[in-house]
Amino acid sequence: MTRELLLLRHAKSDWTGVIAGDFDRPLAKRGKAEAPEVGRWLKGQGLVPNRVISSPAKRARQTAKRVCEALGYDHSKVTWEPRVYEAQLGDLLAVLAECPATARRVLLVGHNPGLEYLLTHLGGDAAVAAEDGKLLPTATVAHLELPDDWALLDPACGRVLSITRPAQMA
Numbered sequence: 001m002t003r004e005l006l007l008l009r010h011a012k013s014d015w016t017g018v019i020a021g022d023f024d025r026p027l028a029k030r031g032k033a034e035a036p037e038v039g040r041w042l043k044g045q046g047l048v049p050n051r052v053i054s055s056p057a058k059r060a061r062q063t064a065k066r067v068c069e070a071l072g073y074d075h076s077k078v079t080w081e082p083r084v085y086e087a088q089l090g091d092l093l094a095v096l097a098e099c100p101a102t103a104r105r106v107l108l109v110g111h112n113p114g115l116e117y118l119l120t121h122l123g124g125d126a127a128v129a130a131e132d133g134k135l136l137p138t139a140t141v142a143h144l145e146l147p148d149d150w151a152l153l154d155p156a157c158g159r160v161l162s163i164t165r166p167a168q169m170a
Helices: 029-044 058-071 089-097 114-126
Strands: 003-009 051-054 105-110 141-146 159-164
Touching (some): 003 114, 029 058, 029 141, 051 058, 089 114
Antiparallel strands (some): 003 141
């Protein structure tokens, strides 16, 4: 039996008036609108996760909550994982390795470049950037099929099923 991983880069963030630093940067108006659209799209595609892991950074937290609300997923069950913020590939692989066997479809909400590193590691050559050179712009979902063991995520072990940008979710 295979597993599925949904990688979601946080929605568009707001740089204006940010004094507190990158971690506390909130969603922009566009991001606040896109995040629930992502959740509705995932639900419409039948891609409701049974586990959600998110960076605790403000923009990722706001994205995850809005997506979960649209999915009908109880956002109090989200795992707010500090290792996802400013993550390197090894950090994200370690987080996924800790997923229980019961997690058949995981939604991971995070940041670039970590999510892009993970996508290219798992998907190999199938993870290609779009014409604009961007692999995972904000609010983009990558859907992958993976082997049955979260702890055994070797290079190119997954199959990229889709990479969907917000404009394609309408």
